Amino acid sequence: MNKLSPILKSLLFPFSLLYGLIVSVRNLLFDFNILPSTEFKIPIISVGNITVGGTGKTPHIEYLITLLKDDYKIATLSRGYKRKSKGYILADEASTSYQIGDEPMQIKRKFPDILVSVDKKRVNGVKNLLQSEHGTDLAAVLLDDAFQHRSIKAGLSILLIDYNRPITQDYIMPYGRLRESAGEKDRANIIIVSKSPENMTPIDRRIIVKELDLLPFQSLYFTSLDYGNLEPVFRDNAINIINEDWDKDNFSIILVTGIANPKPLREYLENFSDLVEELKFPDHYSFGTKDIDLIHSKFEHLKGENKIIVTTEKDATRFYDMDINHESIKKHLFYIPLRIKFLNEDKSKFDVQIMNYVQKNKRSSNLHNIKTDSI
Structure with a gap:
């Protein structure tokens, strides 16, 4: 309701x-x-x-x-x-x-x-x-x-x-x-x-x-x-991430979503990190240059020895089609496949x-x- x-x-x-x-x-x-x-x-x-x-x-x-x-x-x-x-x-x-x-x-x-x-x-x-x-x-x-x-x-x-x-x-x-x-x-x-x-x-x-x-x-x-395993959005640019090597207390995540209800995904990610910050956009949101700059700024100020950006598989399709100038985003942007x-x-x-x-x-x-x- x-x-x-x-x-x-x-x-x-x-x-x-x-x-x-x-x-x-x-x-x-x-x-x-x-x-x-x-x-x-x-x-x-x-x-x-x-x-x-x-x-x-x-x-x-x-x-x-x-x-x-x-x-x-x-x-x-x-x-x-x-x-x-x-x-x-x-x-x-x-x-x-x-x-x-x-x-x-x-x-x-x-x-x-x-x-x-x-x-x-x-x-x-x-x-x-x-x-x-x-x-x-x-x-x-x-x-x-x-x-x-x-x-x-x-x-x-x-x-x-x-x-x-x-x-x-x-x-x-x-x-x-x-x-x-x-x-x-x-x-x-x-x-x-x-x-x-x-x-x-x-x-x-x-x-x-x-x-x-x-x-x-x-x-x-x-x-x-x-939820499946993390997949890089930009495979050729991505860092090599091995989840088992990253401790929960030094692993930080920015969750970027343009879906109706991101709460279940956030709760899932909190199993792997004590620090999950969130950028929520409307469902089917069309990301623009200013949004990419905001994500980049948020990522640069994120605490932790190891940090990544996580999005949904649906949102990843829109990032694929964008000309993203920030290499740090391309390296650290991952999505989580969702199955039933x-x-x-x-x-x-x-x-x-x-x-x-x-x-x-x-x-x-x-x-x-x-x-x-x-x-």
């Missing part, structure tokens, strides 16, 4: 009612086919949320890519939030975060052999993918942040819910953090409770299952965040559900029979 004063919250509540009414009417128009949803003759998996702020969409998209890429030709399609371009773009080796956005750029750098595309109009984006030279081999499209984008009817819809911000205890924005009512979760085929504690007890799990009150066709899974980990037996069940969906619905399958007026 937002930490607002009671007076301000009471003033925002009527706006939440109005916004909620508008969103509910829009959803009803889609439910009754007054507003059209396009279906395609190809497996389409949507990954999204109904909460403002990060729920871990990109790591979950990357997990799906890793799961599918060895057996199928796949593509990702996202809006490309805060990119400086317009229309449909299929990323290539020359693409930058300014052209396609930071999250698609992160995916393209990590998985250069898959198709990464952006288009604000998702229907147009899928049409362009299918009509491209790669279209005949394409086996599935992963839609990023598309739970509200109902102009496409995904064959499999995955809804992410942050364990720390239960949607059943939240409200429509701006009073709360929900983009639409918690009841819209019923549109999802799969619900994943992300950022769950690894030591979640069976009773905690049962409480969440009861609160969500799933429909018979819905599957529920739990994932936690898993399924709890208990969820991984095998989830993998089977995804693979079965793609296999049964790929275009070469006789079982596939989806109507579309486009492809």
